Amino acid sequence: MGVLAKPTLSCDAVVLRAFPSGETSVIASLLTRTEGFVKVVAKAARRPRSRLRPLVEPGRLVSVELSWDPARELQYLRGGSVRLDPLLTGVDLERSAFLLAALELTDRCRLNPGGEAAGGEVAGAEAMFGVCDAFIRMLSSGADAEPARLFFAFEWLLLKNHGLDPEVVACAVCGRVLDYSGDGTNLWFQPAEGGAVCHLCGGAGRPLSREALAEFRLFETGVDAGSAGRPLSRILRRELGAHLHHFLGFHLPGYRLPVALDLLRPVRRAEESSS
Template sequence: MFEKCEAIVLRTIDYGETHKIVTLLTREWGKVAVMARGAKKPNSRLSSVTHLFTYGHYLIQKSRGVGSLHQGEIIDALRGIREDIFATAYASYVVELTDKIMEERRPNPYLFELLLQTLKYMNDGLDLEILTYIYEMKMLRVIGLPPSLDGCAVCGRSEGRFSFSIKEGGFLCDQCEEKDPYRFSLSSAAVRLLRLFYHLDLSRLGKISVKKETKNELHHVISAYYDEYSGLSLKTKRFLEQIEQLKSRLQ
C-alpha cells in the first residue's frame, strides 16, 4: 500500500549502479529511509525529486526497514541553494544536524517547519550565518540542552552585564563571572541576539543586520556549547569551516 507524504530530502546514498537510498524528513512520520530504484539514471522520474534539499510530495510504500519510493512531485527544488557554494555549505550543515538529531519515525511537525523555513530563507538569499545560528539555538531545545539565557545561570539575576559560561551552561552576571575563568566575554548585542534567536518565531524573521564582530561572538559561543554537550560529530562542520575561511578572505 502506497502512502503520500510531504517531505524534505535530508540525505542520499548511492546503492548499486542505479539506485539510491534516500533519507526523508516527513511532516507526517518523521525521518524515514526509502529505496529510490533507478534514481541515478538521468532520465529517471525519481532523479530530480531525490536531490538534496528538495521539498515535495512523495508516494511511499512503507515497511519496517527501508521503504520504497514510487514517485515524487517537487513543491520547491530550492535550486538557489545548490547553485551557490556558500549556501550549499550552510544548508548541508543544517540538514546533517537535523539528520543526526532526529530519530527514525518520530514525527516532529515543529522541526519539519523549522527546517523548511530555514532552507527557504537560505534559498532566498538571507544571511546564511545568522540563519544557521538561529537554527542551532532552536535545536538546543529539541535535543534537550537548553542554555540558561533568561538570567544568570548561578544566581538568576536578569539585569546588567553578562558573559557566557560553557561550564555553567549559560549566562553569568558580573557578580558571578569568577565562577568560570574560561567564560566568553560578550557584547550587549551578542547577549540580546542569543536570547532572540532562541525564542524567535522564525516565520516572523525580518531583516537582521549583524556586525562581523558580533557574529564571531555568536559563533564561538554556540560552537563551544555544541562541542561540550551535544556529542555530535558532523562531516559538514569541517567543510563549513573551510567555506567560512574562504568567505572571510573574499570580503
C-alpha cells in the same frame, strides 16, 4: 483471488542526504512530517530522465509517495513532487554551505527514543521537521536574508528541540535578570552552567558581548523576515558561531562541527587578510 495492493504512505519530507546504490539507484535519508526519519531507495534515480531524480536532491522539500512497510529498514520511493528547492533562485557558496551544514546536524543529532520531547522520538522528529521547513523557506526567501544568522538560529532551535536551549534572559546561576550597565564585557557564556551568566557569577567561560546577547534573544523569540536581513559583522559572526559550537559540543550527543562549513574557510581567511 485478487492480489492485495501494497500499503503506501504519502507525506512531506526534507531530503537530508543521498548516496548512490548499485548502477543507477539512490538511497536517501528523509526527515518526514509524520513518520520521523525514513530511509528510502529510489530505483534508477540516477538516470537523466528519471522522475524520481528530483526527489532525492539534498535540501529540497518534497512530497513523496512510498511503498510502506514499517518492518523494513528501506522503503521504496514510488513518486512525488518537489515543493521547494532552496537553491533554485541562485547558488552561492555561503547559502549552500549553511544548507548542507543544517542537513548534516539534523541527520546526526537525532532525539533518542524516550527523549524529553513529548511522545519520544517521532514527536521530536516532527518538531524537527518544522524547524527544517522554516529554515529552508527562510533561506529561500530572497538574497536579503543573512545565511549565517539563519544557520545560527537553526542551531538554537535544534537545541530547543532537545530541551537544551541556553538561558539568555536571566543568569543561569543566580537567576538575576541579565543586563549591560557597563562597558559590555561583564557577562559570560558558560555551557556547563546552561547559558549566559552575570558578572557576579561569571569569570569562566567566554565573554558575551552586548550584540551577541541581543542575537541570542532574537533566536529565542524567532527570526522573521524583518530581522533576517540585518548584516552580521565578521567579529559578531565569529563570536556567535564559537558560543554555539561549544554549547552544542558540551550538551548534544553526536555533535561535531559540520563538514560542510569547511567550504567557507577560504572565504573567511580572505576576509581576514583583506581587513
